[in-house]
Amino acid sequence: MTETYIAVDIGASSGRLILSEKDSSGKIGLEEIHRFKNGFTNMDGTDYWNADHLIKEILIGLEKIKQSGVEECFVGIDTWGVDYCLIDEQGQPLSQPVSYRDNRTEQAMEEFDQLFSLQQLYEKTGIQLQPFNTVFQLLRENREKLAKAKQLLLIPDYLGYVLTGKAVLEKTNASTMQLMNLETRKIDEAVLAAIDVDKDLFQKSVEPGTILGPILKSKFSEYDLPNATVIAVASHDTASAVVGTPGEGDHWAYISSGTWSLMGVEIERGISTSEAYDANFTNEWGVQGTIRFLKNIMGMWLIQEVARMQDYQYSYPELAELASQEEAFVSLIDVNEQRFMNPENMITEIQNYCRETTQKVPETPGEIARCIYDSLALCYAVELEKLERITGRTITQLHIVGGGSNNDLLNQLTADACGINVLAGPGEATAIGNIIVQMVATKGFGTLAEGREGIKKSFSLKAFHPQTNTHGAIEKYQALTKLFV
Template sequence: MDYIAVDIGASSGRLIHANFQCLGGFELEEIHRFKNGFQDKEGTDYWNFNNLVNEILDGLVKVKKKGIKECYVGIDTWGVDYGLVNEKNYLLGDPISYRDNRTESVLQDFSLKMSLENLYKKTGIQLQPFNTAFQLFVEDKEKLGKADKLLLIPDLLGYIFTGKAVTEKTNASTMQLLNLKSHKWDKDVLEVVGVEKDIFPPLTEPGQILGEIQYDKFPKYDLPKVTFITVASHDTASAVVGTPGEGEEWAYISSGTWSLMGVEIPEGISTKEAFDSNFTNEAGVQGTIRFLKNIMGMWLIQEVARMQDYKYSYAELASMASKEKKFQQFINVNDVRFLNPRNMIEELQEYCYETNQKAPKTPGELARCIYDNLALCYEVELENLEKITGRNISKLHIVGGGSNNKLLNQLTADVCNIEVEAGPVEATAIGNLMVQIIATKGYGTLEQAREDIRNSVDLEIHQPQFSLEIEEAIKGYKNFINKKQLV
């Protein structure tokens, strides 16, 4: 049987094909790739949803042209963003991007209705101004009143294709609306946000058959016979499934636009220590919890590259960074000012000026600054992770597109003083495919799937090379962060 992973990130999407018989070798084939991004329309940042639908259809046409007449398809995307659908099944405008500034002051406003500590205790979700709960808190109430359904992006795509509406749990858990203990909608949070639970389609576990595509809705497309499966639709959840961890003493960084650092645990943790460190509890596959920290990630370097009109590739930027002196400035990569600045280069430089530090100016200096501070941030959060979970982590898996960055991988191993195993790059697509195969009885457990991954993909080991220079940099970074009282 043939399987297609539709994997859509903030900057691009693709359709990746695998045949179950050849999955033992993981001979994945990219069939279609397309650009994605939000656009400013009259001061608001929107996703082009119709473009996502059309690109997936174009990809499925290519699937059939390759001689694949029948396949399963799973969709994963980023979390928190949603579309509103009315009673006549019309989308009430393009979904707004989580990077839009409408939630800029929402934490303070929300806290007047419910304490942020109580919100965390109830949901276990880290405080990010773009969480769905906060987006809904500031949503246009007239528009919200016209809505019959609220669907997260991958569920909205599934609904368009099949006519079946569900709310997949791994993505739903990012919304900050589910109770951490009951795994159901929290009525107190919904009341503060101003929505009824009836607006959400039924919650469903990853690995459920959603339905066949509605061929009559897309008569212009020559499509194969497609059955959609609701996978772990939050891309990080799929990436964690595709992480070849073994035992319990490992952590992961899903490295892409965001760096998601965490561990898999059986039950959520919503202690004061977890709240103070701003860790999150998101649902995983087969009853697991992804206890993790959102770190700004490759977004920083992506924006630096964009500000230079992509004159340099990411590989070239890393090469230039490797020639620069280490640890020349400290920045808090998670500062909200870096979420969606007008110009990332100027924002980084202004941050350094404000904190009386030498500002990076050349492409190599900018890249060095970003990579150094990402690695330092990883060290702090890995330490927090061990303290909060009580685990002794001996291996760090870096998966996703960022696992290609050998400079940052080795720097992370050195600064965190831990063995780093990099790969697979296609962890999200592999995780998407694995859930499809589990759903169709190819595998029984995550452990079996991960064993096959370990035996099937090339992984690169980075051994730590700790030094006095690194030790001093860590001390300096921690003092800087504590002095600035930054999260």
């Protein structure tokens, strides 16, 4: 009997249910069954996600899957990290989850540093210092709401809890909270004490591949659902994307290219040295005890916001085509500047940055897009050099996966800037990684390595080779952004 696997893959702007089966030759098939919009909404000055909407869309997608003839399936859920739901004594959410892009954590890192050294926090957790990390969100959490809470569930764990009644803390996502000790792999009680949060809020941590159990069909009787068993996959979307990256050996790195660009390597032991701290690299947990040593880089969010500000007059491929017709490296921005996190108008913010740094101000859609793509590629080059230096590895192959891997212009710019061969694809790496973990958990694949071989067999990849020397542009970027202070 052929098993059916469903990846519920939810990002900041959209979610999908993707159906997968593996044929007798080991090739993995993918079929998108349901797609829906996601986003946060400002209510009374706070940006909230709508978790009820996400549950409804998952159920609608599963109903479509049943209507297609699937009676039984496995389901895995991955989303973004750090955000959470607080649950009361009755098992109900105290509010919709607050978005990590909400401004409540402005200056939270500085406030935390007065309570507990930021460098010590990094040494304990190995996690990149970002103002939106869960530890800083909890520092700024409403104390009355926190006092009423009996459980804290990260977004994918909350969705799994609503569907199955089983509450867990899946490890790959848990590590993004900046509350887990890198050595003990448990919640660090000293960090919790610094923010005055009770350890009992957190559930037992589980490995990706843990079977939660069946969806409670009786709870959702208005939907005609298949018999679906939920598996806790690598529930942080980057963790799933890395599983879905067909790397081999020790000399490859990845960029998971979506709303964020996550550049890193897969290692066995974390690195929380002062050099890693200064470079702001993170040690997020991966599958089978691995560490995702990576850097968070502001990614396609920049171009997504530019498209939105233009009322989607141009598609992403059209913006890339317009950018390709512009002169390279004329205007650059520091893509990781806090001002680009959630500005009122991304176009205005980019133009103001260029004006303030006495560069040519990009005006046309093509010039603005070119500024973004050039800046991203140069940032990748700078961070790759740091990655090699800190890990002591020589990187000879760069895999770009996720939606951004479809951008040929950025892929070529990255190959040029990094001076390295780039292999782009698969675009659906996150959903594929989600499914691979499900398959390994149910013996569809014996090992993760077998699963990655299956990826190579199943999906076409596109190669890009360095063509242009960009050393001068890299120096300009470094000087502009003061990446090496």
